[in-house]
Amino acid sequence: MNIGFIGTGNMGTILIESFMNGNAVKQEQLFITNRTLEKAYNIQKRYPNIHVMPTNEEVVKHATIVFICTKPLHMPDVLKQLRPHLTDHHCIVSITSPISVQQLESLVPCSVARVIPSITNRALAGSTLITVSERCTEADRTTIEHLFRSISRPIYIDEPITRIASDLASCGPAFFSYLIQKFIDAAVQQTPITKEQATTLATEMIIGLGALLEQQLYT
Ligand SMILES: NC(=O)c1ccc[n+]([C@@H]2O[C@H](COP(=O)([O-])OP(=O)(O)OC[C@H]3O[C@@H](n4cnc5c(N)ncnc54)[C@H](OP(=O)(O)O)[C@@H]3O)[C@@H](O)[C@H]2O)c1
Structure with a gap:
């Protein structure tokens, strides 16, 4: 097809x-x-x-x-x-x-x-x-x-939950990316950590959190 x-x-x-x-x-x-x-x-x-x-x-x-x-x-x-x-x-x-x-x-x-x-x-x-x-x-x-x-x-x-379901599933990545960016910026501004280090730690943290949720070890 x-x-x-x-x-x-x-x-x-x-x-x-x-x-x-x-x-x-x-x-x-x-x-x-x-x-x-x-x-x-x-x-x-x-x-x-x-x-x-x-x-x-x-x-x-x-x-x-x-x-x-x-x-x-x-x-x-x-x-x-x-x-x-x-x-x-x-x-x-x-x-x-x-x-x-x-x-x-x-x-x-x-x-x-x-x-x-x-x-x-x-x-x-x-x-x-x-x-x-x-x-x-x-x-x-x-x-x-x-x-x-x-x-x-x-x-x-079903139609009635379209808006909220889209916000959670489709807009969610934008909201959380913004939050993580702010998290990294604050760490760099307030402490001697480099942007690269903060980015690596925040990235690994969010990937690890995803794995915990996926394996249902954390809800
Ligand atoms: N971005 C997301 O994360 C996301 C997630 C879920 C759903 N959506 C939905 O996906 C849709 C598209 O969003 P997008 O971010 O991909 O927008 P986009 O980057 O602006 O893409 C829309 C495309 O449609 C083309 N287009 C406009 N009129 C057309 C026509 N008459 N004939 C053929 N092509 C035409 C545009 O061409 P030109 O190159 O000429 O502008 C453009 O490339 C939206 O309805 C949005 O709600 C987006």
Whole structure:
């Protein structure tokens, strides 16, 4: 099955790289594009067998599961543009939390899913939050789950907890990175420790804490 990507900014790129690292798909199965095409060609430089398409419509012509990785603001226009080209066979996957599965369904005639990734998926770690529409076939669900199991722990969520679940799973890394940065800065300002030493200690501490939690030795 071919997979499409419309939008290869930060998150689109992270997902493509993660799927490559997690051996979830072959390069030949990926059909990608971006408003500024150069960004898609930059990905192709690293994965030469990925297909770069000149337009969003071309992606939909070649792929069945199509990830839309634009900012929420651009999503309605992109879907309006794609609508005449979508059939029952397509499944649109949005990665943005502010637009609900019901809203997505109202914009396209095919099945839709929303999967909220996290930057931690780049290390094939962390969770992904999945919500599927009733129009999704068993095959769509299986493919989406297979893709995300290769890079994360997929967790199904219902619409009402979308905001808080995204804050915990997807925004969490930004909050904690900021906190750790402040932790390091304070240590360097207040004591003779070097920035390099403080960074090493803080990094090892957070990795160790993750291991404790993973092994359920600490909750
Ligand atoms: N960043 C995160 O940690 C994170 C985590 C979970 C979910 N998300 C979600 O991921 C989505 C993307 O975020 P991001 O940080 O990756 O944003 P981003 O870096 O700005 O990427 C968005 C990409 O969409 C492209 N684009 C815009 N309009 C387009 C169009 N009409 N056709 C094709 N491509 C188009 C942009 O192209 P240009 O190069 O021309 O600007 C840009 O490369 C957001 O909805 C966000 O909520 C992000």
